[in-house]
Amino acid sequence: MDPKRELTSVDLAALVGEFGAYEGAKVDKAYLYGDDLVRLKMRDFDRGRIELILEVGEVKRAHTVAPERVPDAPGRPPQFAMMLRNRLSGADFAGVEQYEFDRILEFVFEREDGTTRIIVELFGQGNIAVTDGEYEVIDCLETVRLKSRTVVPGSRYEFPESRINPLTVSREAFDHEMDDSDTDVVRTLATQLNFGGLYAEEVCTRAGVEKGLDIADADEAVYDRVYEAIERLALDIRNGNFEPRLYRERDDADGTDDGDDTDGEASEGQVVDVTPFPLEEHTDLDSEPYETFLEALDDYFFQLELGEDEEPEPTEQRPDFDSEIAKYERIIEQQQGAIEGFEQEADALREQAELLYAEYGLVDEILSTIQDARVQDRPWDEIRERFEAGAEQGIEAAEAVVDVDGSEGTVTVDLDGERIDLVVEQGVEQNADRLYTEAKRVEEKKEGALAAIEDTREDLEDAKRRRDEWEATEREDTSEDGEDEADEAEQRDWLAEPSIPIRENEPWFDRFRWFHTSDGYLVIGGRNADQNEELVKKYLEPGDKVLHTQAHGGPVTVLKATDPSEASSSDIELPDSSIEEAAQFAVSYSSVWKDGRYAGDVYAVDADQVTKTPESGEYLEKGGFAIRGDRTYYRDTPVGAAVGIQCEPYTRVIGGPPSAIEDRVEAMIELEPGRYAQADTAKRLYRRFRERFEDESFVRKIASPDRIQHFMPPGGSRIKGD
Structure with a gap:
């Protein structure tokens, strides 16, 4: 049988009780691996370090794991992880609940400044949404915009439509669901009663009922046995009567075994399932008992991953570009719908605000009437009744x-x-202003959606490009009989390509001086006093480093710990190599x-040592700043550009310290201080690049002398070695 890769609703119902043992544990840190696995590092007074894993990708699970x-x-925490750290650091784990009988867990964390809920969706595509105490979504791994529900930052989290819970179903509701079915007993339990395939079969086996028995042939006695089996299962879960089992494929040749390895010798077969109690449906498998279900889950998924890692590497297959492209097209369609929705809402x-002003007298009369009544301590019910009576008399305001x-x-x-909700304590102007402000907030959400759709379009174009490149490579491989496999795997030789496709991308920091360090951190510097001023005021955040030459007349250089779109953090330790490259840049x-x-x-x-406030009696010129505290000096830092x-991934000119860009480019030319004017040296570089690339038109399109000059140091230069 195929190994289990997703937790069932029964598994989650069993997990909730065991998670309760960790209530009161404090969160230390949060991590995000890839785009589907969250790890929360916690500590408990009695148990010490606790590691919680939440995974919603191809594998869907939620359990604690051994620290080792x-x-x-x-390396660098993404925005989602930084947001979790900001909200959860020092928070207490307050408990976890399963939403009805769905595959959804809601983890609750409490801190003095508020409540945070982490809602883990272990069904479908999987998702993790982080909300505040009122279920407003702070962020989520995947945005969801469906007719039935929406999960997007800034909106209220919407749970899926309620389904029947077989663990709490009444006998009357059970009979109704069974009678309403037109299939057999096991399929009815799996779908109508939401047990899923495995536990539907288990209930039938425990009840002694034939799985394929047609509902039409099931009498009252069959219903009685099935319902009693469900009640016993539900009672075990409610009372925590668990005997967790890890199941493996049986390796013995004759297939004889009692189904329960209790002698301490673990089977060597592939793990295939883990359950909170023994299943009669798994008597043909080897099993290992565990003290807790959480421990069993930890071992199961650890061994599952270990077993898959030991499998031989499959031959490279064509990636499913069509599915990836269809996914991005679907996301774009959803984002376009969201943008239209924001426009309509705004x-x-x-x-509505304009209607308030158009009907100012009428609205003012309504609000004044209620305000006067509340001053006289009239109850709300009486106020409502007075309006109803006034409406019957044809009073316009009451109607x-x-x-x-x-x-x-x-x-x-x-x-x-048009129906409009008004805050009674506010006047007409205040209510209208509130609506205008809300419209502006929705417009801002629209701007965010517009930026997001551009990112998705870039992802779509990238997927199409990779598909075209793959297909082009396949055609080349087909035409070259007997070509060595090692040669096929060689990196594409862009210098020899007769035609290089243009893939442009203009990052937000392109108007500054910039480069990425060899460790991947962004460094930006001002080109003039205005940009120096802007960097310090707008882009300098906690955790960043600021570098400047001791000599007068240099750019403000900022080594960014995080992107401006991410939550800032002061606990990121910037590598020495990145600081040294930033110093060379400065x-x-x-x-x-x-x-x-x-x-x-x-x-x-x-960053916190930099201020725009001068000491008493001092003056800071435009672009200048003051430093508080000690400085770390990098003496005799060599120039290098x-x-x-x-x-790859975009076609463009970049510049910076040689060690930072050499692995990012196909062709690089080093410079040193010299006697040639900047513009003249840029023309020399342009000619050298044209000589190196087979596709001269590509160089002309993306690397004009003006664009090259954009990345050169100010003043005279020459090509190193000339």
């Missing part, structure tokens, strides 16, 4: 009132067929290069 089995922490809110909600302090009015694009010198002193400080042409 957790994967190594990824327009509707503005129309416009649809509902009065005392619990929320609101009144709903109907103006020209000295190379300063007056040190202009003066023809080959080295200079650079200092580095933390290079310009190169990148072909």
Whole structure:
């Protein structure tokens, strides 16, 4: 049988009780691996370190793991992980619940500043949504926009439609579901009663009922036995009567075994299932008992992954580009629908605000009437009744009132067929302003969706490009009989390509001086006093490093710990190699290069040491800043700059310290201070690049002298070695 890769609803019902033992544990850190596995590192006073794994990809699971089995922490935490750290660091684990009988777990964490809920969807495509205490989505791994439900940041989390819970179903409801079926008993239990295939078969076996028995032939006695088997199963789960088992394929030749290995010798067969109690459906498998279901799950998924890692590498197959492309097209369609929805919502809110002003006198009369009544301590029910009576008498203001909600302090009015909720304590202007503000917030969400759709379109184009390249390679392989497999796997030789496709991407930081360190961190520097000012005021965040030359006349250089779109963090340790490359960048694009010198002193400080507020009696010129505290100096830092042409993942010119860009480009030319003007040297580089690439038109399109000059240090230069 195929190994189990997803937890069932019964598994989750059993897990909830065992997770309760960890209530009160404090969260230390959160990690995100890839795009589908979250790890929460916690500590408990009695148990010490606790590691919680939540995975929603091809494998769908939620359980604790032994500390020695957790994967190594990824390098740079993405935005989702930083958001979790900001919300959960120091929070108490308050418990977990299963949503009805669905494959959804809701983990609750409490901190003085509020509640955070992590909702783990272990069905379908899988998802993890993080919400506040009122279920407003802070962020999620996947956005969901369906007719039945929506899960997007900024909206209220919507659970799937309720389904029947077989563990709490009444006998009357059970009979109704069974009678309503037109298939056999086991399929009815699997679908109508939501047991799923395995546990539907288990219930039939425990009840002594033939699985394929047609519902039409099932009498009252059959119903009795099946319902009693369900009640016993539910009772075991509610009372925590578990005897967890890990199941393996049986290796013995004759297939004889009692089904329960209790002598301490583990079977060597492939693990295939793990359950909270022994199953009669698995008597043909070897089994191992465990003290807790969480321990059994930890061992099962560890051995499952271990077994898969030991399998021989499959031959390279054509990736499913069509599915990937279809996925991005579907996402774009959903995003376009969301944008249209935001536009409609914003327009509707503005129309409502304008209606308030158009019917100012009527609305003011309604609000004033309620406000006066509340001053006189009249109950909300009486106010509602007075409006109803006024409507019967044909009073216009009363006829416009649809509902009065005392619990929320609101009144709903109907103006020209448009229903509008008004806050009673506010006047007409305040209510209109609230609607305008809400419309503006929705417009901002639309802007975010527009940015997201551009990212998705880039992903779509990238998938199409990879598909075209794969197909082109397949055609080449077919035409070259007897070509060595090692040659086929060689990296594409872009310099020899007769035609290189253009894939442009203009990052937000392109107007600054910039490069990525060899460790992948972004470094940005100002081109002038205005940009220096902007970097310090707008883009400098906790965790960043600021570098500057000791000599006057250099750019503000910021080594970013996180992207501006990510939550900032001060606990990211920047590698020394990245700081040294940033220091070389700072000295190379300063007056040190202009003066023809080959080295200079650079200092580095933390972001919180930089201020735009001068000391008393001092003055900061535009682009300047003050430093508080000690500086770390990098004495005699050598200058070094290079310009190169990148072909993957985008086609563009990049520049920076040679060590940072050499592995990112197909062709690179190093520079040193010299006597040739910047523009003249740029033309020399352009000619050299054209000589190196077979596709000269490609160089002309993306690496003009002006574009090359954009990445060169100011002042005179020459090509190193000339």
